[in-house]
Amino acid sequence: MSLLNRFNKLFKAVNSFKNPAIRCLVNTLGALDQCNDTSNNTVNKYTNRTHTCKELRLNNVGEKVVLWGWLEFQRMNKFVVLRDGYGQVQLLVDDKDNKLRNLLPTIPYESILKVEGTVSPRPKEMINKNQSTGEIEILVENLQVINKAKEILPFNIREFQKAKESLRMQYRYLDLRFPQMQRNLRYRSHLTMKMREFLVNNHFVDVETPTLFKATPGGAQEYVVPTRFPGQFYSLVQSPQQFKQMLMAGAIDKYFQIARCYRDEGARPDRQPEFTQLDIEMSFTNVEGVMKLIEDLLEYCLKDEFNLKSASFNRLTFHEAIRLYGSDKPDVSFDFQIEDCTKVLGKNSKLANCSDFAAHFLLIPEKYVISNKKAKELIQSVTEKNNNAKIVTGAIKSREEFVSKFEKLLGVNVANEFVEKNDISPNSLLFLAFGSKKHALSMLGKLRIEYANILENMGVNIRRNGLHFLWVTDFPLFELSDNGNLQSPHHPFTAPHPDDVHLLDKEPLKIRALSYDLVLNGNEVGGGSIRIHDPLLQKRILDLLNINSKYMSHMIEFLASGCPPHGGIALGLDRLLSILLGTTSIRDVIAFPKNHEGRDPLSGAPSNIPEKDKKLYHIETIDEENVIK
Amino acid sequence: MSLLNRFNKLFKAVNSFKNPAIRCLVNTLGALDQCNDTSNNTVNKYTNRTHTCKELRLNNVGEKVVLWGWLEFQRMNKFVVLRDGYGQVQLLVDDKDNKLRNLLPTIPYESILKVEGTVSPRPKEMINKNQSTGEIEILVENLQVINKAKEILPFNIREFQKAKESLRMQYRYLDLRFPQMQRNLRYRSHLTMKMREFLVNNHFVDVETPTLFKATPGGAQEYVVPTRFPGQFYSLVQSPQQFKQMLMAGAIDKYFQIARCYRDEGARPDRQPEFTQLDIEMSFTNVEGVMKLIEDLLEYCLKDEFNLKSASFNRLTFHEAIRLYGSDKPDVSFDFQIEDCTKVLGKNSKLANCSDFAAHFLLIPEKYVISNKKAKELIQSVTEKNNNAKIVTGAIKSREEFVSKFEKLLGVNVANEFVEKNDISPNSLLFLAFGSKKHALSMLGKLRIEYANILENMGVNIRRNGLHFLWVTDFPLFELSDNGNLQSPHHPFTAPHPDDVHLLDKEPLKIRALSYDLVLNGNEVGGGSIRIHDPLLQKRILDLLNINSKYMSHMIEFLASGCPPHGGIALGLDRLLSILLGTTSIRDVIAFPKNHEGRDPLSGAPSNIPEKDKKLYHIETIDEENVIK
Structure with missing residues (x-):
């Protein structure tokens, strides 16, 4: 297998959430039936049915019922499975009803039937304990055929696993009939309603903001919409940031919106041209206020199905996250922390030949050691071109063996000091990265995740079950772009940490932002910040970012009109749902997604x-060739 | 005043809801405080304040409080009004605090203050019963100035009435501070949450559907979005119709979405490039099911503030509405019904000279008669060019006088028969329209509305208070376009009435649709239908409409995949809210509207x-001149 393939495979493994922690989540989702609880008897109101295909039980025996649904299956021209979005129920045709028994095999599966009949207990030997209606028929x-389906449909509703995704998306209306997709869409509705409940109970005001707006300088590529004004375009908003x-x-001091x-x-896999975020902003608050709000919100929404407690949210600063996990969105559902050995290795001047030299290592304990061969392949898969750092590996039977193995690379003194200062347990596996700090840590961070994936593909569970929420705070306010200019990792309205404002002119890269990202099991699911409310500071930051404040005059102006201190956050709903529901792609939690090219498959x-x-x-319109010219 | 001016004035009067029925609604909106009820004490959670500027009362006396808000006003360098989105509270600066008393006049109004202090009862003579915090200070x-406002803002927040709309929109963040705008946005959030509550309680599933989609042939002009595929565009959806x-x-049998x-x-006044509708669809239902759902939904949402009962919804067929009110969205908050005299006037062959001849009249009782001059102006204002009907008026002191007045026009026999057959009360005012049925009724319909507006401008209330919801049903399935082709008044997926399907080939214009519009006080606020579920019927209707079914193959295909009978509705949220809140324009219920040209004023x-x-x-892009070529 080529390295690229291997890398892709690993990448897929991470993204497909095949690991047991997530699988476990999916299993706990039996509890998701709650979001589909039909006990309040309003499910049939305004319809022509008396019951859904899910709700009849032994205590309904003797009742005359009217059911509507899809013909899923029939056998012996007698036993019929009728299905709707809620479940399945068995129909039994009288042996003597020859007309109907002759009709049955002529009705294509997936046709719509209307059935009138009487609820009857099933004979004992026919009871199906796995079906909610399994005790009755x-x-x-x-029985009326209301709308016939075609004889042959593109795929079989009984075989979700077998249908190819491209086909499922092209015939999404068939795909949505699968119980998995029913669960995904119904849970999505349930979750967003819980979010709204919590926010409205806390006096947040749901405000719809425009999607047709002006282009934002910098930031992501925005779609444009031509208008009747020659040469003038709207841009489709990348977020409601400026409006909120x-x-x-405008004194709407607690705002939220589930915003498109x-x-x-x-063409990027697992991204959608349009996506949804839970968008929140508050006045008269601070970092702690926003973080506590989100912790309480998620506890309120996820406590029943996922047993989440707001107290279980961990926190790391950006620098801690990078140092311990080599990532600004670390997966803390397993340990494997990165350790620092810069001081020791720095003593070897041949190694420490760059200005931002650092050395870090990951030590895998005996229980989890993989083969040398696999370890080397892993190193190759995380090594990127133009990397100013190197990563080496070695299985270490004993501390003595370490010195002999590594003295050539490190020098005997450094190798000895390394062993002395670090608790190298016997029979462990070492990954040692050194060189440019940024690259060394980023490689170890990738390696750490892929190591866990390899173990789990081997059946060794190292990720702890459940939801592991983590706040990453204090991101840098600025970073350097490829051409050496300052740019905002978040956006230009993010407030600097008040203790760091004095660094604006001299050391802007050292300024911490009042920002916070929310990470769930190693995936970024949200991010936000306290915003700048001082118009002069905002102007200064725009200038530093080389953003012509002419385009942003409305932003400066409203800050100077009497604007409260404020901050907020946005949660990515599609990603959050995909993790909660353990789907292989965010497309599975979206009713009508675009494909990986951005096309609508329907x-x-x-x-x-x-x-x-x-x-x-x-x-x-210009054709491609003209564009290239 | 020119006729055009007069007409414009009348038009404005209708649209500005200055009539007493609506004014009354606005008054009942004191009850709207409910949507801003802060009694559950969560309003300050996650913020740095202890209270809002609205909630302190006598029972808080002695408490230390921390308040944040806008400096609205100060007098005598001592009495300060602090305001936030909830209300106002008075601050009192100690006479001896010279530092603060000197600072106060230097702080520009609308600056953000943070205030710590103690709640104290106001002296008796200072109590303000009109202010919720009027008993305390x-x-x-x-007192800290957190963010200074500019010395001079574009308009004064105390004077909503005086600010020009264009200025209000350009500085919307100032405009939103007005109590009226606060009420509008907060009530909008409250209403949509009530809608969601009702629908979720009734097992509707909130599904987000794409806005980037394919152009729909026919229908409204859609915005297009160019893509990275040369020459290929998305269209922005005009509604989620096809998706729902x-x-x-796809077995999501009860769907809703508050959809952009x-x-x-x-450039059309009071329209917005993007707007919001409450979009609903159900399977296994019928016309009665959808109408009952909406009646119950609106009762649930509007019973508290507007005392609405679902039983108060009236119904008219399309033909009844046209016959009685000359409009398919009649204002039934007042009577003035149109009467038919086609048979009698048809006897005069000079008058009855067109194939669809009809004659109708509106008789204004003595109490409401206006001057002859005004009546004639009114007729001119409703007369359109290319109208195949004529309208005449006459004050009628007695039945005898009628005959003498109208015998020249009608002939003596017809005039006598008219008086005999109709109950012409003395001292009434007659408007008689005859000619092409469509035009005669449409003119009388317009005249009826404008007559009511004239009366109300004179201070005579003929509209009954409250919300007058009306269903108009059984619209024609087809109408003729200007070039004589069949077109859909609603959309091509509307089901024909089953009793009329046999007319498809021979008399399509006579087919009734299974459709219904919801009218509120003379404004269309919603519309829907039962849809076609039979793929063959759908194909036939598309063919009749000359819509190339190639563009609609996905629609035909999903109907043939096992599609339940279904129907739904969409309510226009912006219009509904504008009527409920008695605003002069839908722009007042939208946070950031575009102006009448479609531009974003910010x-x-x-x-x-x-x-x-x-x-x-x-x-x-091509400039205008090239386009004209």
Whole structure:
């Protein structure tokens, strides 16, 4: 297998959430039936049925019922499985009803039936304990075919696992009939309603903000929308950031919105041109206020199904996260922490030949050691081009063996000091990275995750079950872009830490932001910050970022109109749901996703438009060749 | 005043809801405080304040409090009004605190203050019964200016009435501080949450559907979004219609969404490029099911503030509405019904000279008669060009006078018969329209509304108070377009009435649709239908409409995959809220509306985009002159 393939495979493993921790989540989702609890008897109101296909029980025996649903299956021209979005129920056709028994085999599966009948207990030997209606069946008195399905459908609703994703997406209306997709969409609705409940109970105001807006300089590529004004375009918002800040100046001091956002990231797997975030902003608050809000919100939403407690949220600063896990979104569901040996290795001047030299290592205890061969492949898979750091590995039977193995690389003194200062247990496996600090830690961070994936593919569970939420705080306010300019890792409205403001002119890269990311089992699921409320400071930061404040005059102006201190956060709903539901892709928690190219698999959109539309919007289209010129 | 001016004034009067029925609604909105009830004490959670500026009362006397808000006003360098989105509270600065008394006049109004102090009862003579905090004041112990406002803001927050709308929109963050705008946005959030509560309690599933989709042939002008695929565009959806129908085939049998929709209607007053609808669809239901659902939903949402009962919804068929009120969205808050005299006037062959001849009249009783001059002006204001009908008026002192007045026009026999057959009370005012049925009724319909507006401008209330909901049903399935083709008044997925399907080939214009519009006090606030579930019928209707079913193959295909009978509705949230809140424009219930040209007044969008974006999206822009060529 080529390295690239291997890397891709590892990458997929991470993204497909095949690890047991997540699998466990999925299992606890039996409790998700709660979001589909039909006990309040309103499920049939406003419809022509008396019951769903899920709710009949022994205590309904003798009742006349009217059911509507899909013909899922029949056997012996007599036993029929009727299905709807809630469940399945068995129909029984009278042996003497020849007309119906002859009709049954002629009805294509997935046709819509209307059935009138009487609830009857199943004979003991026919009881199906795995089906909620498994103790009863319906003696059919009348059966009508309301809408016939085609004889052959693109895939079988009984075989979710077998259907290819591209086919499932092209015939999404069939795909949605699978119990898994029913669960995903119904849980999504349940979760967002819980979020709203919590927020409304806490006096947050749901405000809809526009999606047709002005282009934001910097940031992600935004879709543009031509208008009847020649040469002038709306941009589709990448988030309601500017609007929600203006709401703070407008005295809507607790705002939320489940907001549609747009970002054109080209063809990237597991990204969508439009996505949804839970967007929140508050006035008169601070970092602790926003973080506590989110902890309470998620406890409220996830305590029943996932037993989540707000007290279980951990916190790391950005620098701690990088130092301990080599990542700003560490997966803390397993330990394997990175350790620092910069001081010791720094004594070897041949190694320590760059200005930001650092040395870090990951020591795998005996129980989890993999073969040398696998370890070396792993190193290769995490090594990137143009990397100013190196990573080496070695199985260490004893401390003495370490010295002999590594003295050539480290020098005997450094090797000895390394062993003395660090608690190298026997029969462990060492990964040692050194060179540019950033690269050394980032490689070890990737290696750590992929090591866990390898173990789990081997059946060794090292991730602890459940939801591991982690706050990563104090991100740098600025970073350097490829061409050496300052840029914002978050966005230009993020407030600097008040203790660091004095560094603005001299050492801007050292300034911490009042920012926080929310990480769940190693995935970023949210992020936010306290914003700048001082118009002069905002102007200064825009200038440092080389953003022409002319484009941002409305932002400076509202800050100068009497704007409260404020901050907020946005949670990525699609990603959060995908993790909670253990799906292989965010597409499985979206009703009608675009495919990896950004196309709508149902309608084929995007597509050509009539010339009259182009004229109306004052545009001409150019073909690819002209563009390249 | 010119007729045009007069007409415009009348038009404005209707649209500004200045009539007493609506004014009464606005008054009952004192009850709207409910949506801003802060009694559960969570309003300050996650913030740095102890209380809002609205909640302190006599029973808080003696408490140390921390308040944050806007400096609204100060007098005598001593009495300060602090305001937030909830209300106002008075601060009192100690006479001896010279430092603060000197500082106060230097702080610009609308600056953000943080105040620590103790709640104290106001002296009796200072109590303000009109203010919720009017019995107390805060003895200031510490006052900090957190964020200074500019000395001069574009308008004064104390004078909502005086601010021009264009200025209000340009500085929306100031405008939102007005109590009226606070009420509008907070009530909007409250209402949509009530809607969600009702629907979720009734097992509806909130599903987000895409907004980037394929162009729908026919229908409204859709915005287009260029993509990285040369020459290919998304369209922004005008409604989730196709998606929600596919959800029905996908077994999400009760769906709702508060959905963002897009329509490019150019520069039209009181329309927005993006708007919001409550979108609902159900399987296994019928016309009665959907109508009952909406009646119960609106009762649930509006019973507290508006005392609405689901039993108060009236119903008319489309033909009844046209016959009795000359409109398919009649205002039934007042009577003035139109009466039919086609048979009698038809006897005069000089008058009855067109194939669809009809004659109808509106008789205004003595109590409401206006002057002859006004009546004639009114007729002119409702007369349109190319109208195949005529309208005449006459004050009728007695039945005898009628005959003498109208015998020249009608002939003596017809005039006599008219008087005999109709109950013409003395001293009434008659408006008689005859000619093409459609035009005669439409003119009388307009006249009826404008007559009511004239009366109300004169201070005569004929509209009954409250919310008058009306269902208009059985719209025609087809209508003729200007070029004589069949087109859908609703959309091509509307089901025909089963009793009329046999007319498809021969008399399609006579087919009734299974459709229903919801009208509130003369405004259309919603509409829906039972949809076609039979793929063959759908194909036939698309063919009749000359819509190439190639563009709609995914629609035909999903109907053939096992699709339940289904139907739904969409309510226009912006319009509904505007009526409920008695605002002059839908812009007042939208946080950040576009102006009448479709521009964003804050940022100036739409605007130019960089050349690199045009290249990325394979487009060039053409200037206006080229377009005209």
